[in-house]
Amino acid sequence: MIDVRNVVKSFGKEQVLRGITLEIPAGEVFGLLGPSGSGKTTMIRILAGTLAADAGEVTLDGVRQPDRKSLSRIGFMPQYDALYNDLSGLDNLRFFGRLYRMDGKRLKARIEDVLELTGLGADRKKRVALYSGGMKKRLSLATALLHGPDVLLLDEPTVGIDPVLRRTIWEEFGRLRAEGRTLVVTTHVMEEADRCDRAGLLYGGHLIACGEVAGLKASSPGGTLEDLFFQAAR
Amino acid sequence: MATFAIMVRVIRQITGDKRTLGLILVVPMLLMTLIWLLLGKTGYVPTLATADLPSALESRLADDGGVAATPMTVAQARESVKSGTSDAALWLEDGKLRLLFESSDPGKDALVLKALQNAMKALVPTGLPGVLAAPEPEYLYGGSADSSFDSLGYVLLGVLAFFFVFILSGIAFVRERTGSTLERLLASPVRRSQVVAGYTAGFGVFAMIQCTIMVVFAVTVLGLHTNGSLALTVLVMVLLGLSATAIGAFASIFAENEFQIMQFIPVFIIPQFFFSGMISLDTIPLGLGVLSRIMPVYYACDALRVVLVKGGGFVEILPRIGMLVGFLLLFSVANVIALKKHRRM
Known part of the structure; x- marks a missing residue:
């Protein structure tokens, strides 16, 4: 379980997170929702340990983050494809796999798995510079899944992906959840929120609502998540 | 790993x-x-104005072929360097050799010095101008740069x-x-x-x-x-x-x-x-x-x-x-x- 307590983060004078407290139960798909600039990416980077909070703390199963050992349990897919454009897709996967101390047969087998899952098998030898935007996104997802993490932090994983592939990817998220993994997914597309078990709504650096998606909807005046944002904006 | x-x-x-x-x-x-x-060898033959040199050295310089030596008076030699007609001037003054360049030019200086060294080395066994020491190069403008x-x-x-x-x-x-x-x-x-x-x-x-x-x-x-x-x-x-x-x-x-x-x-x-x-x-x-x-x-x-x-x-x-x-x-x-x-x- 991920436990976030009073997390504050500023960039220069701009306060991006103004005291966030939330709990993300294990084995669920948790959606971090909010318009652009609401602090979703900052929040997920703090969860991934690549950004330090100014105040407050994050724990993963009781272990205070960032913690280097915990990182091998986490799979992180940043918003912008963090890939080496001058290497092939396969070389990218090999490299990231080795960073997670995978090698030999296990690495080979896992690479096959994630390539098949993301449909990149045929393009594995191509340089990433020649990949389309959607292909890069898929490779980025493949690197996050590669080491079989039980916590997945995915920052806008479906932006720029066509509807068919988007559906495939969400189906895969469902499968990962069924395996008992925890997924944190940021998105500003409200339809995607319906596929989450629970959601946290970020607005202007505040968590304006958090809970089961169905419950949130029921509590909103118009019965949609958007209404909760409109309410907060007023 | x-x-x-x-x-x-x-x-x-x-x-x-x-x-x-x-x-x-x-x-x-x-x-x-x-x-x-x-910076390397180019086959360029620098011109050298000479005056009052011992004939042995004069002929050695001519034989060496590293420089084109032209005998004249000291005043003429200095003038010739100044006007740029010659790359360097070499003359004997009070029993010492004097060597004058216009200004430092690593390529040309090295060639002239090398020719002079060769000539003097060849003369050592004959013992003739034993009194002569290798000259310290002088410059009309600027200093030396050994490069x-x-x-x-x-x-x-x-x-x-x-x-x-x-x-x-x-x-x-x-x-x-x-x-x-x-x-x-x-x-x-x-x-x-x-x-x-x-x-x-x-x-x-x-x-x-x-x-x-x-x-x-x-x-x-x-x-x-x-x-x-x-x-x-x-x-x-x-x-x-x-x-x-x-x-x-x-x-x-x-x-x-x-x-x-x-x-x-x-x-x-x-x-x-x-x-x-x-x-x-x-x-x-x-x-x-x-x-x-x-x-x-x-x-x-x-x-x-x-x-x-x-x-x-x-x-x-x-x-x-x-x-x-x-x-x-x-x-x-x-x-x-x-x-x-x-x-x-």
Whole structure:
């Protein structure tokens, strides 16, 4: 379980997170929702340990983050494809796999798995510079899944992906959840929120609502998540 | 293992890019060849105005063919240098030879001096002008600068080795920062020190190849005169290349894009060239020569000079090698600390 307590983060004078407290139960798909600039990416980077909070703390199963050992349990897919454009897709996967101390047969087998899952098998030898935007996104997802993490932090994983592939990817998220993994997914597309078990709504650096998606909807005046944002904006 | 993985990746990235590979392996050789051509032998015969010389020396100079000597009076000879008709004037005054150039021109001066030395050497066995000592060159304008490929070659080796590795490492690291791959890298359980070590090792491999090629090329093809060990020369250059990797990576912290790395060239690189030994440090005014003490290129070039020119051994260059290792460690540690910006552990 991920436990976030009073997390504050500023960039220069701009306060991006103004005291966030939330709990993300294990084995669920948790959606971090909010318009652009609401602090979703900052929040997920703090969860991934690549950004330090100014105040407050994050724990993963009781272990205070960032913690280097915990990182091998986490799979992180940043918003912008963090890939080496001058290497092939396969070389990218090999490299990231080795960073997670995978090698030999296990690495080979896992690479096959994630390539098949993301449909990149045929393009594995191509340089990433020649990949389309959607292909890069898929490779980025493949690197996050590669080491079989039980916590997945995915920052806008479906932006720029066509509807068919988007559906495939969400189906895969469902499968990962069924395996008992925890997924944190940021998105500003409200339809995607319906596929989450629970959601946290970020607005202007505040968590304006958090809970089961169905419950949130029921509590909103118009019965949609958007209404909760409109309410907060007023 | 993470260190090794990063090293392999850096190597793959460089070998996958033919232009970068060419920049590392071929361009230094091209530049050295160019300088060699510019400073080396050209077949040019300088003109020498002579006056009141012993006839033996006069005829020796004519026989040598290294200079075109024309006898005249002292006043005429001086005038001829002043007007540029002759490259140099040589005459006997109070039993001593005097040699006058218009201004310092490394190429021509060296040719005239060489011809004179040859002539005088040939005369020694005859014992004739035994009283004559080799003249101290005088200049109408400006001072002396003893530079030719032999005396500049070692500077060039050091300067080129530093320059290319600095640029490559700086750009690679700045790309890693801006392309958010560094953040992705640090989201894995890798240690910050492994990131820095992996990078240094990856570039170190190329520094080693580049330096070996440069030294072997300079000595065998270009005929750079060397009195010392080639292995020591390569060792000094590899250490310089490794510190250039660390310093390039450090510089990338203060750069937001590739172009800003280029902006460091006039600030951090070119001053190091000035202090590399091209200009005698003792003659630099205001005690600015001490600035060289903070410049890795100075220590490397000085070590190269000791090895190549003086034939010095390992023990003699140990303090300079120590400084290079010091720079490497200092900046590596700084880079490991700087990564804390992305991850506080």
